Amino acid sequence: MTIHPRLSADRELAIRLFDQLAEQSRDEPGVTRDAYGAGEQRAHDLISEEAAELGFIRAVDAAGNLLLTLPGTEPGLPAWVVGSHLDSVPHGGNFDGAAGVIAGLAAVAGLKRAGRLPRRPVIVVATRAEESNWFPASYIGSRTLLGLLPPELLDLPRSDTGRPLRDHMRELGLSPEGVAKGERLLAPERVHGFVETHIEQGPALEAEKIPLGLVTGISGSFRYRKARCLGSYGHSGAVPRRHRQDAVFAVSDLIQSLDRLWSELDGAGRAATITFGEVFTDASQHGFSKIPGELNFCLDVRSADRDLLDDIHARLMAFVAEIETRRGVRFALGERTGSQPAVMSAELLRQLGSIADRLGIPHLSMPSGAGHDAAVFANASIPSIMLFVRNQNGSHNPHEAMRIEDFHAVATVLTHLILE
Structure with missing residues (x-):
């Protein structure tokens, strides 16, 4: 040339x-x-x-x-x-x-x-x-x-x-x-x-x-733009831990689980990013003295490795199932979108x-x-x-x-x- x-x-x-x-x-x-x-x-x-x-x-x-x-x-x-x-x-x-x-x-x-x-x-x-x-x-x-x-x-x-x-x-x-x-x-x-x-x-x-x-x-990516965690509202002082279905703690568990996974992948040289761009309770329902019964969030996971995206998604589903059982909540992730x-x-x-x-x-x-x-x-x-x-x-x-x-x-x- x-x-x-x-x-x-x-x-x-x-x-x-x-x-x-x-x-x-x-x-x-x-x-x-x-x-x-x-x-x-x-x-x-x-x-x-x-x-x-x-x-x-x-x-x-x-x-x-x-x-x-x-x-x-x-x-x-x-x-x-x-x-x-x-x-x-x-x-x-x-x-x-x-x-x-x-x-x-x-x-x-x-x-x-x-x-x-x-x-x-x-x-x-x-x-x-x-x-x-x-x-x-x-x-x-x-x-x-x-x-x-x-x-x-x-x-x-x-x-x-x-x-x-x-x-x-x-x-x-x-x-x-x-x-x-x-x-x-x-x-x-x-x-x-x-x-x-x-x-x-x-x-x-x-x-x-x-x-x-x-x-x-x-x-490429996979995304959940309108995900929710559904638990039960309750009085912050009246419901002991073993009876709670706290949506905030449940999503916090999910965030920490994915962050630990990301750290492991990063240490192994497998490049990805994991982002919770929005996390919020329902402003019409939440309150200082209320156990949050619903939390809305979005999740954006990216990698140039198609197989790695599939691996992370499989682990996400496993984390969700375990947290639902342990916390007594339900995750409604909504539509999955993304790109190759x-x-x-x-x-x-x-x-x-x-x-x-x-x-x-x-x-x-x-x-x-x-x-x-x-x-x-x-x-x-x-x-x-x-x-x-x-x-x-x-x-x-x-x-x-x-x-x-x-x-x-x-x-x-x-x-x-x-x-x-």
Whole structure:
């Protein structure tokens, strides 16, 4: 692969687009770009306008995913597809997701500024609804992009409005009927490879003082979003321990059991994460002098190892059964959701590492503990890879602080990849 040292992504375009995105989606503290709502749509409109200036051909599929195509010098070849999502969590940061879309535009703008065109077509995609806090399902946009979304998910309610996904689609002039039929504008056989640029969501790159992460795999998960433990309410002073059915103590036992299991797995080098993101009693029933008879919680377990996820789930069920017997309570875990782990392309890892070395950009190979659209592409047998940009202060919060020089370095690696 020939490296062109003077060829780089368009830094000024990236700065301008990040600033415009932040301004139009500001929602103190942070930004909000609601999936299938006004915030996400404004972001899609902004990217569409910029792409038109760069000569992209615009298309929107039945689900509202944006596909921006730059024909290559050999337009019949399978295309590079690059991009990510534009929605955010409520009051989140400006870079999560958006970095991947802007990296694609900045890479193409850098090529055009240098008077060069890639052989293959380049399709910059902006997917919908990647952040599952809006609708309780993973990868809605990327699954619809490939015609893979189960039709029943169109009935999922949005967390803030309570209205189903299909209604939000129709409100934006989209076609939930087309989604239900599996209509798609992107056929896997027409994709040479998928590249998603994203801020790192943990501290590894910052701690190592390295700007670029090459992602080796993406964790899958199982989740219980609306789990409950049901015991019996009682007077805090009148019911002795042996007669109690205390939901808080029961869930505490479950938390401690899973934490001990996690510690054992960690010590054995088996990577996973276990999180109880919400734990709360019923505000209409709880009280200072009441034994809690109900506790609500959610559970999120992730790993890049499918077998390990199955092992943890089996242990979870065993813990639940033992605690129910011992504490006299009942667990109602509710619907199990989740996603499949994905392995990134070894060949793309090699190519990108070679480009970064020749450009003098330090890099680190690392897994992703969080889920990303690239997992859908990889599990559809499309060679896929993720580029992590060093990021300060984590993600999904208003304090994301990606340095533009790090973004520019990573986007420049992408520029060289798509030029081949």
